[in-house]
Amino acid sequence: MxxxxxxxxxxxxxxxxxxxxxxxxxxxxxxxxxxxxxxxxxxxxxxxxxxxxxxxxxxxxxxxxxxxxxxxxxxxxxxxxxxxxxxxxxxxxxxxxxxxxxxxxxxxxxxxxxxxxxxxxxxxxxxxxxxxxxxxxxxxxxxxxxxxxxxxxxxxxxxxxxxxxxxxxxxxxxxxxxxxxxxxxxxxxxRSGAHSFLPGPVPLHPAVKRALGKTPISHRSEAFLKEIEEIKFNLCRLTQANHAEVVVGTGTLTNDMAAQQLKRFKGDGLILANGEFGFRLIDHAKRSGLSFRTLEKQWGEDVSLKEIESAMKAFSPDWIWTVHCETSTGYLYDLKGILALSKKFHAELCVDACSSVGVVPVDFKECYLATSVSGKGLGSLPGLGIIFHRDALTSHPSIPRYLDIGLYAENGSIPFTHSSNLISSLKEAIRNIDYVANLRLARAVREAMEKWDVRIMGNQDYSPGVITIELPYGVSSRVVGDKCKERGVLLSYESGYLLNMNWVQLALMGYQNEEEVMKAINSIKEIIAPVKEIGYI
Ligand SMILES: Cc1ncc(COP(=O)(O)O)c(C=O)c1O
Missing domain, CATH: 3.40.630.30 (Gcn5-related N-acetyltransferase (GNAT))
Incomplete structure (x- = not known):
């Protein structure tokens, strides 16, 4: 039967x-x-x-x-x-x-x-x-x-x-x-029902889980001060940043903090957007009352250095704000190129690197600010935001306390209550970052999927952490995502923007095992590949 x-x-x-x-x-x-x-x-x-x-x-x-x-x-x-x-x-x-x-x-x-x-x-x-x-x-x-x-x-x-x-x-x-x-x-x-390709929460290394289960310690204890110093040091080493603050919160908080810092510049800024999170930066800027122009493209459309250069020539911005990996598509901005332009035009660069730190190598040494989170590419739980800064920052009375990067910097990242468990877990997660494995895995997944003849966004230049499948209308991303979930494979598809675009995504973040990934890919294939046979793709 x-x-x-x-x-x-x-x-x-x-x-x-x-x-x-x-x-x-x-x-x-x-x-x-x-x-x-x-x-x-x-x-x-x-x-x-x-x-x-x-x-x-x-x-x-x-x-x-x-x-x-x-x-x-x-x-x-x-x-x-x-x-x-x-x-x-x-x-x-x-x-x-x-x-x-x-x-x-x-x-x-x-x-x-x-x-x-x-x-x-x-x-x-x-x-x-x-x-x-x-x-x-x-x-x-x-x-x-x-x-x-x-x-x-x-x-x-x-x-x-x-x-x-x-x-x-x-x-x-x-x-x-x-x-x-x-x-x-x-x-x-x-294990959230089997294999997770979510961009958060991501699969956790056993050592990360163990660290999470430790008895919490006071954020005022010597042991905690040492722990947070160590993690700040490791984060700086990982990203070449001069300073790192670790705050309790999510990526949205860190971007609001960045906005408050940018507000202190007198002149206009320039914000780049070609997907959900670029447009969110514009929204952050509006809500924070920043003065800025935008360079906006269709979702997934290339934003070339040439276009950025012309915009900078035209607007002479004091600062430029962009995502590094546009998580909604996997598009990876050319950070080196943008940094060179910002130097050429004497603008400060601020980067939302929420989904790229830990996935691809980054160099924030000369970035004015960069933001990230614990629960994506870094492979730990959600709950910590990270702000990298080039200069020593001091607190400013015009900035709300919770959003004041300077206040964190002056207090060793602990002006308020902190979480020892999240810090310990993040410390463990950082030990397991492996850029080479990330790249190899993403290549293997892309290669396997290309054989199914489905439309995958971008190419090898996209982030190895995000693979986006564009489903044709008539093949609902919700149905495909639900079916995969029933088979024990968790795709990213339930965010409003993904449902709107009719896309499903695989995030290759956190503790991924190649063999298990390829097995899960086969389950997805059984659900997606027949779509081609009925003539939609
Ligand atoms: C690039 C980027 N920026 C900001 C955010 C918002 O982060 P959070 O949901 O942790 O507040 C995300 C979340 O996916 C993201 O990918």
Whole structure:
């Protein structure tokens, strides 16, 4: 019956929802007579709009389903007075209903597959107790999985159900097979469901995870002062920068800090943009009240040194602000060339290098400012922002405290509360940076994908950290991304700008193992490559 190729997923397509109503009818009108027959042979559940349906699909056909809903009142609330007495205080219950598997697929395997996806969903959503009214015909099976009967039977004479509940603990205690399943799911959940190509959070080296688990220490302790000094030193060594400040926050914070610093220049600036993050710099500048001009291009369109030079000639800016890697496309600006131009025109260069530090070698020695983050190319967790600066900066009363780079510089990067765990994790992550491996991996992935004839943005000059696949309209990036997720491969596709462009991305950042990457690439191929055969690409 080809169970191997069944796809377990959350229903999200109108065609799937239609099939769910048909299957619901077959099961709960034809087979277990609970509802009246109707001509359409469709049964729309009373909680249909609030249900999350987990389905098993054989190609386009739904062969099994189960529905989850966490909103009270549950269906059982109408059958059991004071259901609350069975709910331990502080728990997050949900109700599981409408289990239905087509006749020819009735083997434990499909049920097992649905349960596996169900457990994953419950863990993701934080539900720790699931109620079900299980048909008495399958009581043994339910018990084997870990369901615990409570209260008396409910339902009509010919459709009797046993109210049951299952908790994570009872599920874990159940049969060996299911115990193993639980371990797998927990493990997968820990690893975010298998292989991650997200640009954050990125896969973590075990040493990074270990460092994160250490007991936190005070940001005023000697040990912490030493630790932060060491990391600042290592960051400077990695980037040739004169100074580095490590702040608690994300890339957006560091760019707001940069904007405050640029505000102190009297003259205009020039901002380059050819993608989401270049345009965000323009937004940062506007919100901070900077005076500036822009050189704007279409997303992914080249911004040549010649064009930058003409703009600089025309505007004589005091400063120039650009991203290094435009994360939305993978476009890598020619930083050396731009720095040479900024020197030629006596402008200061400020670089948003959030997604390039740790991925490609950088040299910030002569950059006025550069910003980055812990949780992308550097391979640690999100939560730390980094500001590299060429000159010794002093605090300025016109700048809000949290945004004042000088205040950080004067206080060894610790003017306020800091996180020892994030610092320790980042320190470990930096040890594992390997530019050669990054390049080799990106080349191997690009090469493999080029054989599928899909449209990949850019070329070998793009960042080895970001590979963008342009899907044709009619092949939804959300559907492709969801399918990959179902297969345990996490692509970057859920940001608004990626959905708008209909792109999916692979970020090769963090702790990536070449063999596992190539395996994951093959799973993506199974989902993407057939698109070509139906003539879209
Ligand atoms: C180049 C660039 N700049 C800024 C940001 C914003 O960073 P955050 O989301 O950490 O605030 C990102 C995030 O992806 C980025 O890639």
């Amino acid at each position: 080809g169970h191997q190729s069944l796809l377990y997923k959350i229903a999200d397509d109108p065609k799937e929802l239609q099939q769910i109503n048909q299957l619901n009818y077959q099961t709960f009108v034809n087979e277990i007579p609970q509802h009246e027959e109707n001509e359409e042979k469709l049964l729309v559940d009373k909680f249909h709009d609030e249900n999350t349906y987990i389905i098993a699909k054989n190609h386009e056909e739904i062969v099994g389903m189960i529905a989850v809903r966490a909103k009270r009142p549950f269906s059982l609330d109408n059958k059991i007075p004071n259901l609350n007495q069975f709910i331990p205080s502080g728990s997050e219950p949900c109700e599981v209903r409408l289990l239905s598997v087509k006749d020819e697929y009735r083997s434990t395997r499909v049920f097992y597959g649905l349960c596996k996806r169900l457990v994953q969903l419950c863990l993701e959503e934080g539900y720790d107790l699931a109620f079900i009214s299980g048909t008495v015909r399958q009581l043994k099976l339910y018990k084997r999985i870990g369901f615990i009967p409570f209260a008396s039977l409910v339902g009509e004479e010919d459709a009797r159900f046993q109210p049951m509940y299952i908790t994570k603990a009872s599920f874990e205690k159940s049969t060996k097979a299911f115990q193993k399943l639980m371990e797998n799911v927990t493990l997968n959940n820990e």
